[in-house]
Amino acid sequence: MERYGQGMAVDRFVLMAVCRHFSRNPGRPTSVELCHVNVSAQSVADPAFLEYAGALLDRHPGVAARLCFEITETAVIANLDDACRFIEAMRVRGCRIALDDFGSGLSSFAYLKRLPVDILKIDGAFVRDLAHGGSDLALVRSMSQMGQALGKVTIAEWVESEGVMAQLREVGIGCVQGYAVHVPCPLDELVGAWDSACTGPV
Structure with a gap:
């Protein structure tokens, strides 16, 4: 979608859908700790998307505190000033920010000093083969230690x-994402299953 210039259209649609979902189910945000929404490099670099996201959150009060925007590491490195502007504006509103695919830009971590993200998501390329041993475990350990030193929550992707x-x-690393936790499914189905588990018999 980004290749054809449609990344921001998708991001707008998804963000609108999430806000509408929580607004139509006012009790649901209390049972969902954090809802992650991916944001494309195209949107991060466009002030119009920042304006759109801010206006949308203003129309749906209460959603921001349950919202986490995920931005890929490569997008951040390519648009550092724009990324910082977007991150700071969203964090002021109460949203959290995750740096997605962390480790894919291993050539330098100097940018992390400027980036006020809350969560580091370790790229799945380092995680998927951990069971076979090798150097990936050492790299994941070092990224975990770096995250802890910076006071960030660290999440491992592609855990199967x-x-x-x-x-x-x-x-x-105590937080993971992948098929070992849950397979992809519609938001309503996931939240419904979670609510049933929380309110069902003990």
Whole structure:
């Protein structure tokens, strides 16, 4: 979609859908700790999207506190000033920010000093083969230690087995994303299952 200049259109649609979902289900935001929304490099670099997101959150009060924008590391490095502007504006409103695919720009971490993100999401390329051993475990451990030193929550992507989850716990990563947790599904289905689990018999 980004290749054809449609990244921002998708981002607007998804953000609108999330805001509408929570506005139509006012009790739901209390049962969903944090809803992550990916934002394309195109949107991060366009002031019009920042204006759109701000206006939308103003029309749907209460959503921002349950919203986390995910921005890829490559998008941040390519548009550092724009990314900082977007991040600061969204954090002021109460949103949180995740740096997605962390590690894909391993050539330099100097930009992290300028970037007030809340969450680092370790690129799945380093995670998927952890069960086979090798250098990936050392790299993931170092990224986990860096995240802890910076006071960030660290999430591992592409986690597909209990074995990998166990290794991640050993290196200090307690948050994961992947098929080992849940397969992709519609938001209503996911929230409904979560609500049933929270309110069902003990």
